Amino acid sequence: MLQLNAQILKYVAQKIDEVVGIQYTEDNYYQLESRLQDLCKSLKIESTDTLWKLIYHDQDAKIMDQIYDLSTNNETSFFRDPTMYAAFKDIILEGRPFGNRTAQLWCAASSTGQEPYSVAMMCETAPGFSYEIHATDFSNRVLERCRHGVYSNLEVQRGLRGEFKRDFFEAHDLDSNQWKIKDSIRNKVSFEFLNLIDRWPPDHGPFDVVFCRNVLIYQTVEMKKKIIEQICDILNDPGYLILGGTESIVGLSNRFDSLSHHGGGVIYQKKG
Numbered sequence: 144m145l146q147l148n149a150q151i152l153k154y155v156a157q158k159i160d161e162v163v164g165i166q167y168t169e170d171n172y173y174q175l176e177s178r179l180q181d182l183c184k185s186l187k188i189e190s191t192d193t194l195w196k197l198i199y200h201d202q203d204a205k206i207m208d209q210i211y212d213l214s215t216n217n218e219t220s221f222f223r224d225p226t227m228y229a230a231f232k233d234i235i236l237e238g239r240p241f242g243n244r245t246a247q248l249w250c251a252a253s254s255t256g257q258e259p260y261s262v263a264m265m266c267e268t269a270p271g272f273s274y275e276i277h278a279t280d281f282s283n284r285v286l287e288r289c290r291h292g293v294y295s296n297l298e299v300q301r302g303l304r305g306e307f308k309r310d311f312f313e314a315h316d317l318d319s320n321q322w323k324i325k326d327s328i329r330n331k332v333s334f335e336f337l338n339l340i341d342r343w344p345p346d347h348g349p350f351d352v353v354f355c356r357n358v359l360i361y362q363t364v365e366m367k368k369k370i371i372e373q374i375c376d377i378l379n380d381p382g383y384l385i386l387g388g389t390e391s392i393v394g395l396s397n398r399f400d401s402l403s404h405h406g407g408g409v410i411y412q413k414k415g
């Protein structure tokens with residue numbers, strides 16, 4: 144394995160911070176090093192001089208894009224944090240705060256698609272609830288997987304209840320035990336690249352519910368505040384923000400009220 148020096152790791156960490164906002168500190172340089180080593184192996188880059196020339200002197204955009212993509216952590220699963228889904232069901236799907244109009248939902252860090260598809264499956268269980276889901280992520284690699292909608296046996300076993308698998312998936316490849324999300328669900332979700340720390344396209348939004356889960360944890364406090372402020376600006380009234388199970392808005396914004404669900408999940412409602 145190619146041993147990477149501190150100069151390379153520091154430079155790459157700084158570029159990742161600038162472009163994606165993800166913080167790599169010296170404590171987790173080992174993660175960055177291992178991801179860069181894999182990339183060097185796949186690109187047959189055999190010396191640190193070659194790597195340094197490509198990323199520093201040539202500013203090779205293709206390699207830098209791959210580095211930014213691999214800097215992301217794409218951990219996810221179907222119905223991650225079930226208490227959040229219980230709160231979403233009671234407050235949004237049964238509470239019907241948007242009346243009969245088509246609710247606009249945004250999954251702001253979709254990863255490989257388990258989250259937007261879980262939200263879609265949940266919405267399907269609410270008769271008459273009309274919705275569209277816009278799912279975005281920084282990583283084009285994971286967006287490709289979202290569009291494909293194919294999951295391994297292991298992935299569907301992580302969080303997907305039997306009835307959801309039966310109703311919303313079909314066997315994709317019996318030999319390798321893969322499952323494909325049915326078109327009826329896939330067509331409810333559109334997928335696009337969006338970097339949360341960049342200026343968002345002017346036609347992005349407005350939305351009724353924004354799922355911004357397990358992505359702000361990688362950003363600085365200043366950036367978290369900025370992203371939440373922007374989310375609040377493109378939320379309708381009423382409008383709701385849903386964070387990850389271990390995340391909280393405390394100290395980041397006072398523009399939301401917390402709605403605590405009896406099951407333990409929390410949904411943030413934009414103040415009127």
Ligand SMILES: C[S@@+](CC[C@H](N)C(=O)[O-])C[C@H]1O[C@@H](n2cnc3c(N)ncnc32)[C@H](O)[C@@H]1O
Nearest residue numbers: 163215218219252254281282338339356357358
């Ligand atoms: C840990 S996953 C969370 C996925 C899903 N929301 C969940 O909770 O299961 C974090 C996702 O955030 C994406 N991400 C990281 N930085 C981002 C940024 N600046 N803009 C948009 N997406 C980003 C990553 O590519 C990754 O897919």
